[in-house]
Amino acid sequence: MGCESNSRNATPPKPAIAPGAESIRARNVAANFEIDPRIPALIPGFDAPFFQAGLAGYSDAAMRIIARRLGCPYCVTEALLDRTLLAGGRGFAKADLGELHDNVPGGREDHPLCGQIMGSDPDEMAAGARKMIERNISDDDPHAGFQTIDVNLACPVKKIKSKARGGHWLRDPEGAIDILRAVRDAVPADVPTTLKIRRSWDDTPDAERNFMRIFDAAYEIGYAWATVHCRSVQQKYVGPSRWHVLRDVLATRRDRVVFGSGDIWNAEDIFRMIEYTGVSAVSVARGCIGNPWIFRQARQLMAGEEPTTPTITEQRDVLLEHFQLSAAVNGEHKASFLMRKFGIRFAEHHPDSETVRRGFIAVKSIADWRAVLDAHYTGEAAETRDSALAMQR
Ligand SMILES: Cc1cc2nc3c(=O)[nH]c(=O)nc-3n(C[C@H](O)[C@H](O)[C@H](O)COP(=O)(O)O)c2cc1C
CATH class of the missing domain: 3.20.20.70 (Aldolase class I)
Structure with a gap:
């Protein structure tokens, strides 16, 4: 429960800002x-x-x-x-x-x-x-x-x-x-x-x-x-x-x-x-x-610079860091539960977001978290995507 209760507000609606x-x-x-x-x-x-x-x-x-x-x-x-x-x-x-x-x-x-x-x-x-x-x-x-x-x-x-x-x-x-x-x-x-x-x-x-x-x-x-x-x-x-x-x-x-x-x-x-x-x-x-x-x-x-999209490697580092910090604050068991809802949102940055999302939802420990990272945030596919992003920068 919290200020957000009664609806699933953590999900972004379509941006709807002021006219003009x-x-x-x-x-x-x-x-x-x-x-x-x-x-x-x-x-x-x-x-x-x-x-x-x-x-x-x-x-x-x-x-x-x-x-x-x-x-x-x-x-x-x-x-x-x-x-x-x-x-x-x-x-x-x-x-x-x-x-x-x-x-x-x-x-x-x-x-x-x-x-x-x-x-x-x-x-x-x-x-x-x-x-x-x-x-x-x-x-x-x-x-x-x-x-x-x-x-x-x-x-x-x-x-x-x-x-x-x-x-x-x-x-x-x-x-x-x-x-x-x-x-x-x-x-x-x-x-x-x-x-x-x-x-x-x-x-x-x-x-x-x-x-x-x-x-x-x-x-x-x-x-x-x-x-x-x-x-x-x-x-x-x-x-x-x-x-x-x-x-x-x-x-x-x-x-x-x-x-x-x-x-x-x-x-x-x-x-x-x-x-x-x-x-x-x-x-x-x-x-x-x-x-x-x-x-x-x-x-x-x-700074007048082009904003950079996080590479898969950067995402991996932050995802691991966040889990480790959460485990230090909340203990591993609670962190596993809490990190699932972050994982769902982090997955949106991944090209295979639906598979990654499902992986995060099933996490029960830091070992499971690492396994999702190893499966989707390392290896050839991740490197290829990162090189493509590096070319764009
Ligand atoms: C899940 C969730 C929890 C929130 N909890 C708080 C809170 O504890 N204190 C607070 O001042 N605002 C809280 N808010 C309101 C946000 O700080 C913010 O004012 C609101 O989401 C509008 O900004 P946004 O449309 O950019 O999300 C919460 C909002 C959400 C979605």
Whole structure:
């Protein structure tokens, strides 16, 4: 379970972006782009206008480290319920949202890292946020904990015991603001707080007003930035992300650091969204599941270079690395289960994707994983394809 439940949202729909955005020359935008200096000033190392989103069930330390090795400058954990945090992970993990260990920082390589929190009660949210920050204090390594705390007012998963949380707060702006204030007050002044929010509850004018009320309040209270997912809560993950809504919001709030989310399927989409909406950075979500190379390609676009497709050999290396990292984080048994869903998405890059996909689905151990890699990612066919790709480069 997680923010994605109720539908098979990890599967990309057809790209459906804002009218007119298709004609933006994303490569020109990328090659001339300069990061808003306020972002690296606040989070050293956050040096490019994209990051890996929180993705419940996926974005654990293993996925984050793979993304970082391929150029992702900043990652967000999946939403962790304040009560899960306060209970030390007991009692809620299976029945509810994010699991505690998926949100454990992955050490020196896993920073800068943003810990995301979600909940129903301002005091519990404040206590949860403090608990997250305690990890920073108890560790000798200044890079080991969370550099930012993100409040989730976006998750569409149904309320439990009729308590608002996530995106449901968009129907109660004053309650949402109490949560934002409580978390900001609880977190030390030198730790930035940020917000993840949907563009509105639904398409009514009242819902739009509620969004604006919460959005403006967040900046007044001292939130560093908001990431706006341009779908309504009612849309869940279906239908186009309405980039024009964000463009209209930014037209009257140009001085703010705002990030965008929704319908980022390839590296060019990042720069299309930036140009179309005016956001300072973009969250990469479903577009990076099984495609961590999107981050390398985005950096190549910024350097004015042709983005490179991963060779079969590169894919093999990353697939093995990801399994090994996942086994270190989750243990081999759980990693085998988790890696199947990544395998399905990684297989899309392989010329014989259906056979490879079936191979990954049957994996029960690292030995099985290696066997799929040996069967499909090495040998003459792989070498021939890699040489063809090398010629194209
Ligand atoms: C499987 C899945 C899990 C998600 N989990 C989270 C989460 O824990 N926290 C969060 O802020 N957003 C979460 N999201 C929302 C994404 O971060 C993102 O806003 C959304 O998918 C829209 O972007 P996209 O259309 O480019 O995928 C999740 C989305 C999916 C598909």
